[in-house]
Amino acid sequence: MDSVFSQLSVLGSSLVLIFGLILLWRRGVTAYISAFTWQSVVLSGVTVVVAYFGNDPELYWVAVGLLLLKGLVIPRLLRRMERRFPAERELEPYVNTATSLVVSGLLVLFGYAVTRPLVALSQLPTRAGMPLAMGLVLVSLFVVISRKKALTQVVGFLMLENGLALLAVLGTYGIPLIVELGVFLDVLMGFLVMQIFIYQIHETFESIDVEQLNRLRH
Numbered sequence: 001m002d003s004v005f006s007q008l009s010v011l012g013s014s015l016v017l018i019f020g021l022i023l024l025w026r027r028g029v030t031a032y033i034s035a036f037t038w039q040s041v042v043l044s045g046v047t048v049v050v051a052y053f054g055n056d057p058e059l060y061w062v063a064v065g066l067l068l069l070k071g072l073v074i075p076r077l078l079r080r081m082e083r084r085f086p087a088e089r090e091l092e093p094y095v096n097t098a099t100s101l102v103v104s105g106l107l108v109l110f111g112y113a114v115t116r117p118l119v120a121l122s123q124l125p126t127r128a129g130m131p132l133a134m135g136l137v138l139v140s141l142f143v144v145i146s147r148k149k150a151l152t153q154v155v156g157f158l159m160l161e162n163g164l165a166l167l168a169v170l171g172t173y174g175i176p177l178i179v180e181l182g183v184f185l186d187v188l189m190g191f192l193v194m195q196i197f198i199y200q201i202h203e204t205f206e207s208i209d210v211e212q213l214n215r216l217r218h
Helices: 002-025 029-054 058-084 097-121 127-146 150-172 177-205 210-217
Strands: none
Touching: 002 029, 002 097, 002 127, 002 150, 029 058, 029 150, 058 150, 097 127, 127 150
16 A cells, blocks of 8 residues: 555656646746646645545645645636736746756756655655655746746746645645645735736836846846
């Protein structure tokens, strides 16, 4: 039973990481939103698996919250933003695609190195998926700092939160429901604030390229 649990957690974690890597080799916002949506669905599925094998009924509610907020509500808001800024594509990021993929591979390896002591000490069946979750956290941070478009950075931030949620679920068999509900609220409020920020950038510069903010220095 533990073997099946471990394999499912690794499979789910691998899929979550792969969806995160899409932000580095695709350039269309539609692909980013789809990747985030499916990543959130898989994350919800991993949470259900942990709830079942870990016998933690509260995690079922966490999985439902993930599916509703990140699988439905936020993607819908992102698509509305995409329709408002249809011409905004990540054509010239700070780091090109080939280099970004190499860096992401190194970051995943670094994630394995960082979590190696924790994995060695842990007896949880989910421990093999934790390095992948850490890799997603590092890759998402790289997306945020290496992309110019504010909308891409928003999706990177949301994927960063998904990585942290996955790490919490795998590393602790989940966190208390009330804490997770607070995290959901923080994510939603943070997203709404960033949405307003993007609209203001576009109204000021007729673009959502954050590099345009350098013009404020002059």
